[in-house]
Amino acid sequence: MKVFVTKRLPQEGLEILTASGVCEVSMCDSDDTLTKAELLKRVDGVDGILCVPYDIIDSAVLDAAGKKTKMDFLPRTTALGGLRDKSPNLKMISCFSVGFDHLDLVEIKKRGIRVGHTPDILTDATAELTIALLLATSRRIPEGVEMVKKGEHGGSLWMCGYGLTGSTVGIIGLGRIGFAIAQRLMPFGVKRLLYSGRTVKAQAAEVNGEFVPLDTLASDSDFVIVTCPLTPETQGMCDKAFFSKMKNTAVFINSSRGAVVNQEDLYEVLSSGKIAAAGLDVTSPEPLPTNHPLLTLTNCVVLPHIGSATFSTRGAMAVLAARNLLAGLQGTHMPSELSF
Numbered sequence: 276m277k278v279f280v281t282k283r284l285p286q287e288g289l290e291i292l293t294a295s296g297v298c299e300v301s302m303c304d305s306d307d308t309l310t311k312a313e314l315l316k317r318v319d320g321v322d323g324i325l326c327v328p329y330d331i332i333d334s335a336v337l338d339a340a341g342k343k344t345k346m347d348f349l350p351r352t353t354a355l356g357g358l359r360d361k362s363p364n365l366k367m368i369s370c371f372s373v374g375f376d377h378l379d380l381v382e383i384k385k386r387g388i389r390v391g392h393t394p395d396i397l398t399d400a401t402a403e404l405t406i407a408l409l410l411a412t413s414r415r416i417p418e419g420v421e422m423v424k425k426g427e428h429g430g431s432l433w434m435c436g437y438g439l440t441g442s443t444v445g446i447i448g449l450g451r452i453g454f455a456i457a458q459r460l461m462p463f464g465v466k467r468l469l470y471s472g473r474t475v476k477a478q479a480a481e482v483n484g485e486f487v488p489l490d491t492l493a494s495d496s497d498f499v500i501v502t503c504p505l506t507p508e509t510q511g512m513c514d515k516a517f518f519s520k521m522k523n524t525a526v527f528i529n530s531s532r533g534a535v536v537n538q539e540d541l542y543e544v545l546s547s548g549k550i551a552a553a554g555l556d557v558t559s560p561e562p563l564p565t566n567h568p569l570l571t572l573t574n575c576v577v578l579p580h581i582g583s584a585t586f587s588t589r590g591a592m593a594v595l596a597a598r599n600l601l602a603g604l605q606g607t608h609m610p611s612e613l614s615f
Protein backbone atom coordinates (compact mmCIF):
# COMPACT_ATOMS: atom_id res chain seq x y z
CA MET A 276 0.00 0.00 0.00
CA LYS A 277 1.06 3.57 -0.58
CA VAL A 278 0.83 6.44 1.85
CA PHE A 279 1.57 10.12 1.46
CA VAL A 280 2.72 12.29 4.38
CA THR A 281 2.09 15.94 3.55
CA LYS A 282 4.74 17.51 5.79
CA ARG A 283 8.01 16.34 7.40
CA LEU A 284 6.98 14.06 10.26
CA PRO A 285 8.94 13.73 13.54
CA GLN A 286 11.29 10.76 13.25
CA GLU A 287 9.56 8.53 15.81
CA GLY A 288 6.36 8.53 13.72
CA LEU A 289 8.16 8.04 10.43
CA GLU A 290 10.09 5.05 11.80
CA ILE A 291 6.85 3.30 12.77
CA LEU A 292 5.55 3.67 9.23
CA THR A 293 8.73 2.63 7.46
CA ALA A 294 9.44 -0.32 9.79
CA SER A 295 5.90 -1.65 9.54
CA GLY A 296 6.35 -3.42 6.24
CA VAL A 297 2.75 -2.44 5.55
CA CYS A 298 3.21 0.56 3.33
CA GLU A 299 5.53 2.43 1.02
CA VAL A 300 5.94 5.95 2.42
CA SER A 301 6.28 9.05 0.35
CA MET A 302 6.76 12.22 2.40
CA CYS A 303 6.85 15.85 1.40
CA ASP A 304 10.45 16.76 2.14
CA SER A 305 9.63 20.27 3.30
CA ASP A 306 8.22 22.17 6.24
CA ASP A 307 6.15 24.35 3.93
CA THR A 308 2.45 23.79 3.41
CA LEU A 309 1.75 22.15 0.07
CA THR A 310 -0.10 24.09 -2.58
CA LYS A 311 -3.42 22.56 -3.62
CA ALA A 312 -1.95 21.62 -7.00
CA GLU A 313 0.96 19.79 -5.34
CA LEU A 314 -1.35 18.05 -2.90
CA LEU A 315 -3.58 16.82 -5.73
CA LYS A 316 -0.54 15.51 -7.59
CA ARG A 317 1.06 13.77 -4.63
CA VAL A 318 -2.05 11.92 -3.42
CA ASP A 319 -2.66 10.24 -6.78
CA GLY A 320 -3.43 6.57 -6.13
CA VAL A 321 -2.50 6.48 -2.43
CA ASP A 322 -4.14 4.22 0.15
CA GLY A 323 -3.53 6.57 3.07
CA ILE A 324 -2.86 10.25 3.72
CA LEU A 325 -1.21 11.68 6.83
CA CYS A 326 -2.07 15.37 6.85
CA VAL A 327 -1.76 18.57 8.89
CA PRO A 328 -4.51 21.15 9.57
CA TYR A 329 -3.33 23.31 6.65
CA ASP A 330 -4.20 20.62 4.08
CA ILE A 331 -7.80 21.02 2.99
CA ILE A 332 -9.04 17.50 2.30
CA ASP A 333 -12.04 18.03 0.05
CA SER A 334 -13.67 16.09 -2.77
CA ALA A 335 -10.99 17.23 -5.22
CA VAL A 336 -8.29 15.61 -3.06
CA LEU A 337 -10.38 12.48 -2.52
CA ASP A 338 -10.96 12.21 -6.26
CA ALA A 339 -7.27 12.68 -6.95
CA ALA A 340 -6.40 9.95 -4.46
CA GLY A 341 -8.94 7.53 -5.89
CA LYS A 342 -7.46 5.63 -8.76
CA LYS A 343 -9.88 5.50 -11.65
CA THR A 344 -11.36 2.11 -12.49
CA LYS A 345 -14.03 1.10 -14.97
CA MET A 346 -16.44 1.30 -12.05
CA ASP A 347 -16.00 5.07 -11.91
CA PHE A 348 -17.63 5.44 -15.25
CA LEU A 349 -20.78 3.51 -14.44
CA PRO A 350 -23.87 5.70 -14.65
CA ARG A 351 -25.49 6.43 -11.28
CA THR A 352 -28.73 4.84 -12.51
CA THR A 353 -27.21 1.32 -12.61
CA ALA A 354 -27.30 -0.93 -9.57
CA LEU A 355 -23.56 -0.38 -9.11
CA GLY A 356 -23.79 3.37 -9.73
CA GLY A 357 -23.27 4.18 -6.03
CA LEU A 358 -19.75 2.87 -6.33
CA ARG A 359 -18.84 5.93 -8.34
CA ASP A 360 -18.74 7.74 -5.01
CA LYS A 361 -16.01 5.53 -3.61
CA SER A 362 -12.29 6.27 -3.66
CA PRO A 363 -11.17 2.75 -4.55
CA ASN A 364 -7.68 3.15 -3.13
CA LEU A 365 -7.95 5.62 -0.31
CA LYS A 366 -8.81 3.87 2.95
CA MET A 367 -7.53 6.16 5.61
CA ILE A 368 -6.89 9.80 6.49
CA SER A 369 -4.70 10.33 9.55
CA CYS A 370 -4.67 13.84 11.01
CA PHE A 371 -1.53 15.13 12.72
CA SER A 372 -3.90 17.18 14.90
CA VAL A 373 -6.91 16.87 17.16
CA GLY A 374 -8.80 19.45 15.07
CA PHE A 375 -10.48 18.11 11.93
CA ASP A 376 -12.15 21.22 10.50
CA HIS A 377 -9.94 20.88 7.40
CA LEU A 378 -11.72 17.67 6.37
CA ASP A 379 -14.91 17.42 4.30
CA LEU A 380 -16.43 14.73 6.50
CA VAL A 381 -19.58 14.40 4.39
CA GLU A 382 -17.56 13.41 1.32
CA ILE A 383 -15.20 11.26 3.37
CA LYS A 384 -18.07 9.33 4.94
CA LYS A 385 -19.76 8.86 1.59
CA ARG A 386 -16.61 7.18 0.33
CA GLY A 387 -16.22 4.90 3.35
CA ILE A 388 -12.83 6.31 4.39
CA ARG A 389 -11.74 6.06 8.05
CA VAL A 390 -10.24 9.02 9.92
CA GLY A 391 -7.81 9.18 12.85
CA HIS A 392 -6.73 12.19 14.93
CA THR A 393 -4.57 12.99 17.98
CA PRO A 394 -6.69 14.06 20.98
CA ASP A 395 -5.51 14.09 24.64
CA ILE A 396 -1.75 13.85 24.07
CA LEU A 397 -1.57 17.53 23.09
CA THR A 398 -3.96 18.82 25.75
CA ASP A 399 -1.33 19.73 28.36
CA ALA A 400 1.01 21.47 25.91
CA THR A 401 -1.84 23.50 24.42
CA ALA A 402 -3.20 24.46 27.84
CA GLU A 403 0.29 25.58 28.97
CA LEU A 404 0.75 27.69 25.85
CA THR A 405 -2.68 29.26 26.29
CA ILE A 406 -1.83 30.29 29.86
CA ALA A 407 1.51 31.69 28.63
CA LEU A 408 -0.30 33.66 25.93
CA LEU A 409 -2.86 34.96 28.41
CA LEU A 410 -0.17 36.21 30.78
CA ALA A 411 1.96 37.61 27.95
CA THR A 412 -1.06 39.54 26.67
CA SER A 413 -2.53 40.73 29.96
CA ARG A 414 0.86 41.71 31.43
CA ARG A 415 2.11 43.13 28.12
CA ILE A 416 5.26 41.03 28.05
CA PRO A 417 6.22 41.37 24.34
CA GLU A 418 5.68 45.15 24.61
CA GLY A 419 7.83 45.25 27.75
CA VAL A 420 10.66 43.41 26.02
CA GLU A 421 10.60 46.01 23.24
CA MET A 422 10.67 48.85 25.83
CA VAL A 423 13.84 47.42 27.36
CA LYS A 424 15.49 47.20 23.95
CA LYS A 425 14.59 50.85 23.30
CA GLY A 426 15.87 51.92 26.74
CA GLU A 427 12.46 53.33 27.70
CA HIS A 428 11.11 53.59 31.22
CA GLY A 429 8.01 55.31 32.61
CA GLY A 430 5.88 56.39 35.57
CA SER A 431 3.83 54.54 38.14
CA LEU A 432 1.09 53.45 35.73
CA TRP A 433 3.47 52.80 32.86
CA MET A 434 3.14 49.30 31.32
CA CYS A 435 0.34 48.30 33.70
CA GLY A 436 -1.88 45.42 32.73
CA TYR A 437 -4.53 43.17 34.24
CA GLY A 438 -4.07 40.40 36.84
CA LEU A 439 -5.81 37.07 37.28
CA THR A 440 -6.24 37.23 41.06
CA GLY A 441 -9.89 37.82 41.94
CA SER A 442 -10.89 37.88 38.26
CA THR A 443 -13.69 36.20 36.29
CA VAL A 444 -12.55 33.94 33.47
CA GLY A 445 -14.88 32.72 30.73
CA ILE A 446 -13.98 29.66 28.65
CA ILE A 447 -15.85 29.01 25.40
CA GLY A 448 -15.77 25.23 24.98
CA LEU A 449 -14.90 23.43 28.21
CA GLY A 450 -13.58 20.31 26.47
CA ARG A 451 -10.24 18.59 26.99
CA ILE A 452 -8.12 21.72 26.46
CA GLY A 453 -10.61 24.14 28.02
CA PHE A 454 -10.78 22.04 31.17
CA ALA A 455 -6.97 21.71 31.37
CA ILE A 456 -6.73 25.51 31.13
CA ALA A 457 -9.32 25.91 33.90
CA GLN A 458 -7.34 23.53 36.15
CA ARG A 459 -4.16 25.52 35.59
CA LEU A 460 -5.93 28.80 36.30
CA MET A 461 -7.28 27.77 39.72
CA PRO A 462 -3.99 28.36 41.63
CA PHE A 463 -3.93 31.93 40.27
CA GLY A 464 -6.86 32.80 42.55
CA VAL A 465 -9.50 33.25 39.87
CA LYS A 466 -12.76 34.15 41.62
CA ARG A 467 -15.33 32.88 39.08
CA LEU A 468 -14.94 30.46 36.23
CA LEU A 469 -17.68 30.63 33.59
CA TYR A 470 -18.03 28.42 30.55
CA SER A 471 -20.35 28.16 27.60
CA GLY A 472 -20.95 25.51 24.97
CA ARG A 473 -23.58 23.13 23.72
CA THR A 474 -23.83 20.96 26.85
CA VAL A 475 -23.28 21.20 30.61
CA LYS A 476 -20.10 19.39 31.65
CA ALA A 477 -20.15 17.22 34.80
CA GLN A 478 -16.37 17.73 35.14
CA ALA A 479 -16.92 21.49 35.49
CA ALA A 480 -17.68 21.01 39.20
CA GLU A 481 -13.97 20.21 39.74
CA VAL A 482 -13.06 23.76 38.69
CA ASN A 483 -16.20 25.42 40.11
CA GLY A 484 -17.29 26.12 36.56
CA GLU A 485 -20.66 27.84 35.98
CA PHE A 486 -22.46 27.07 32.72
CA VAL A 487 -23.73 30.38 31.28
CA PRO A 488 -25.10 31.69 27.97
CA LEU A 489 -22.47 33.12 25.64
CA ASP A 490 -23.75 36.68 26.20
CA THR A 491 -23.29 36.39 29.96
CA LEU A 492 -19.82 34.97 29.47
CA ALA A 493 -18.93 37.95 27.27
CA SER A 494 -20.35 40.57 29.62
CA ASP A 495 -19.09 39.15 32.96
CA SER A 496 -15.60 37.93 32.10
CA ASP A 497 -12.31 39.76 32.63
CA PHE A 498 -10.63 37.15 30.45
CA VAL A 499 -12.35 35.30 27.60
CA ILE A 500 -10.62 32.17 26.30
CA VAL A 501 -11.78 30.36 23.16
CA THR A 502 -11.10 26.60 23.03
CA CYS A 503 -14.02 25.24 20.99
CA PRO A 504 -13.60 23.58 17.58
CA LEU A 505 -14.20 25.42 14.32
CA THR A 506 -17.63 24.32 13.05
CA PRO A 507 -20.31 26.01 10.92
CA GLU A 508 -21.86 27.10 14.25
CA THR A 509 -18.66 28.64 15.69
CA GLN A 510 -17.33 30.23 12.48
CA GLY A 511 -17.19 34.01 13.02
CA MET A 512 -18.83 33.59 16.45
CA CYS A 513 -16.56 36.18 18.06
CA ASP A 514 -17.68 39.21 16.09
CA LYS A 515 -18.61 42.83 16.70
CA ALA A 516 -21.82 41.88 18.54
CA PHE A 517 -19.86 39.55 20.83
CA PHE A 518 -16.98 41.95 21.48
CA SER A 519 -19.37 44.84 22.15
CA LYS A 520 -20.71 42.92 25.16
CA MET A 521 -17.23 42.55 26.67
CA LYS A 522 -15.81 44.91 29.32
CA ASN A 523 -13.40 47.51 27.99
CA THR A 524 -10.84 46.14 30.48
CA ALA A 525 -11.25 42.56 29.22
CA VAL A 526 -8.62 40.41 27.52
CA PHE A 527 -9.55 38.04 24.69
CA ILE A 528 -7.52 34.86 24.01
CA ASN A 529 -7.98 32.42 21.11
CA SER A 530 -6.18 29.09 20.89
CA SER A 531 -8.80 27.20 18.86
CA ARG A 532 -8.97 28.19 15.18
CA GLY A 533 -8.59 31.64 13.60
CA ALA A 534 -11.91 31.53 11.74
CA VAL A 535 -13.89 31.46 15.00
CA VAL A 536 -13.04 35.17 15.16
CA ASN A 537 -14.07 37.95 12.81
CA GLN A 538 -10.63 39.59 12.59
CA GLU A 539 -11.85 42.87 11.07
CA ASP A 540 -14.19 43.30 14.04
CA LEU A 541 -11.39 42.33 16.43
CA TYR A 542 -9.10 44.97 14.92
CA GLU A 543 -11.81 47.58 15.35
CA VAL A 544 -12.49 46.83 19.04
CA LEU A 545 -8.77 46.62 19.86
CA SER A 546 -7.83 49.83 18.07
CA SER A 547 -10.75 51.77 19.52
CA GLY A 548 -10.12 50.52 23.07
CA LYS A 549 -13.49 48.74 23.25
CA ILE A 550 -11.61 45.78 24.72
CA ALA A 551 -8.19 45.91 26.36
CA ALA A 552 -6.12 43.34 24.50
CA ALA A 553 -6.10 40.09 22.53
CA GLY A 554 -3.75 37.12 22.34
CA LEU A 555 -4.08 34.84 19.32
CA ASP A 556 -2.27 31.56 18.79
CA VAL A 557 -4.38 31.01 15.68
CA THR A 558 -5.36 33.34 12.87
CA SER A 559 -6.98 33.25 9.48
CA PRO A 560 -4.98 32.78 7.33
CA GLU A 561 -1.82 31.27 8.78
CA PRO A 562 0.68 32.71 8.55
CA LEU A 563 -0.96 36.13 8.80
CA PRO A 564 0.35 38.47 6.07
CA THR A 565 3.11 40.59 7.63
CA ASN A 566 1.22 43.77 6.70
CA HIS A 567 -1.97 42.64 8.45
CA PRO A 568 -3.54 45.46 10.55
CA LEU A 569 -3.63 43.26 13.70
CA LEU A 570 0.18 43.16 13.62
CA THR A 571 0.34 46.95 13.94
CA LEU A 572 -1.33 46.91 17.36
CA THR A 573 0.64 46.87 20.60
CA ASN A 574 -2.35 45.36 22.42
CA CYS A 575 -2.49 42.28 20.18
CA VAL A 576 -0.08 39.39 20.71
CA VAL A 577 -0.02 36.99 17.77
CA LEU A 578 1.71 33.60 17.86
CA PRO A 579 2.27 31.20 14.93
CA HIS A 580 -0.06 28.34 16.02
CA ILE A 581 2.33 26.71 18.48
CA GLY A 582 -0.15 25.35 21.04
CA SER A 583 1.07 21.76 20.77
CA ALA A 584 4.66 22.63 19.89
CA THR A 585 6.77 20.87 22.50
CA PHE A 586 9.28 18.27 21.30
CA SER A 587 7.64 15.48 23.31
CA THR A 588 4.09 16.37 22.28
CA ARG A 589 4.87 16.61 18.57
CA GLY A 590 6.75 13.27 18.84
CA ALA A 591 3.76 11.64 20.56
CA MET A 592 1.41 13.09 17.93
CA ALA A 593 3.58 11.59 15.17
CA VAL A 594 3.53 8.16 16.85
CA LEU A 595 -0.24 8.24 17.31
CA ALA A 596 -0.87 9.52 13.78
CA ALA A 597 1.35 6.73 12.39
CA ARG A 598 -0.41 4.04 14.47
CA ASN A 599 -3.80 5.36 13.41
CA LEU A 600 -2.70 5.27 9.78
CA LEU A 601 -1.47 1.68 9.93
CA ALA A 602 -4.65 0.50 11.66
CA GLY A 603 -6.77 2.23 9.04
CA LEU A 604 -4.80 0.63 6.22
CA GLN A 605 -5.03 -2.83 7.77
CA GLY A 606 -8.68 -2.52 8.78
CA THR A 607 -7.93 -3.10 12.47
CA HIS A 608 -8.81 -1.21 15.67
CA MET A 609 -7.50 2.35 15.56
CA PRO A 610 -6.01 3.90 18.74
CA SER A 611 -7.81 7.17 18.11
CA GLU A 612 -10.49 6.93 15.46
CA LEU A 613 -12.80 9.85 14.78
CA SER A 614 -16.44 8.83 14.81
CA PHE A 615 -18.57 10.88 12.45
Ligand code: NDP
Pocket residue numbers: 373374375394395397401447448449450451452453471472473474475502503504505506508509530531532556557580581582583
Ligand atom coordinates in the same frame (compact mmCIF):
# COMPACT_ATOMS: atom_id res chain seq x y z
P1 NDP B 1 -12.85 18.89 22.68
O1 NDP B 1 -13.77 18.27 21.69
O2 NDP B 1 -12.43 18.08 23.85
O3 NDP B 1 -13.46 20.24 23.25
C1 NDP B 1 -14.16 21.14 22.48
C2 NDP B 1 -15.24 21.76 23.33
O4 NDP B 1 -15.89 22.76 22.55
C3 NDP B 1 -16.30 20.76 23.78
O5 NDP B 1 -16.46 20.90 25.15
C4 NDP B 1 -17.55 21.20 23.04
O6 NDP B 1 -18.70 21.10 23.87
C5 NDP B 1 -17.28 22.68 22.81
N1 NDP B 1 -18.10 23.20 21.73
C6 NDP B 1 -18.53 22.60 20.61
N2 NDP B 1 -19.31 23.42 19.91
C7 NDP B 1 -19.38 24.58 20.61
C8 NDP B 1 -20.03 25.81 20.42
N3 NDP B 1 -20.83 26.00 19.37
N4 NDP B 1 -19.88 26.78 21.34
C9 NDP B 1 -19.10 26.58 22.43
N5 NDP B 1 -18.47 25.41 22.67
C10 NDP B 1 -18.60 24.43 21.77
O7 NDP B 1 -11.58 19.36 21.85
P2 NDP B 1 -10.13 19.77 22.39
O8 NDP B 1 -10.29 20.51 23.67
O9 NDP B 1 -9.23 18.61 22.35
O10 NDP B 1 -9.67 20.77 21.22
C11 NDP B 1 -10.43 21.92 20.95
C12 NDP B 1 -9.92 22.63 19.72
O11 NDP B 1 -8.68 23.26 20.00
C13 NDP B 1 -9.60 21.75 18.51
O12 NDP B 1 -10.77 21.46 17.77
C14 NDP B 1 -8.62 22.59 17.73
O13 NDP B 1 -9.31 23.38 16.82
C15 NDP B 1 -7.99 23.47 18.79
N6 NDP B 1 -6.57 23.15 19.03
C16 NDP B 1 -5.65 24.13 18.84
C17 NDP B 1 -4.33 23.89 19.13
C18 NDP B 1 -3.30 24.97 18.94
O14 NDP B 1 -2.17 24.65 18.64
N7 NDP B 1 -3.64 26.22 19.14
C19 NDP B 1 -3.86 22.59 19.59
C20 NDP B 1 -4.92 21.64 19.75
C21 NDP B 1 -6.23 21.93 19.48
P3 NDP B 1 -19.81 20.02 23.56
O15 NDP B 1 -19.21 18.73 24.01
O16 NDP B 1 -20.95 20.46 24.39
O17 NDP B 1 -20.09 20.08 22.10
Ligand code: DGY
Pocket residue numbers: 328371372373374375397582583
Ligand atom coordinates in the same frame (compact mmCIF):
# COMPACT_ATOMS: atom_id res chain seq x y z
C1 DGY C 1 -4.57 20.60 16.52
O1 DGY C 1 -4.14 19.53 16.99
O2 DGY C 1 -5.73 20.76 16.15
C2 DGY C 1 -3.59 21.73 16.45
O3 DGY C 1 -4.16 22.85 15.94
C3 DGY C 1 -2.35 21.37 15.72
O4 DGY C 1 -1.33 21.10 16.65
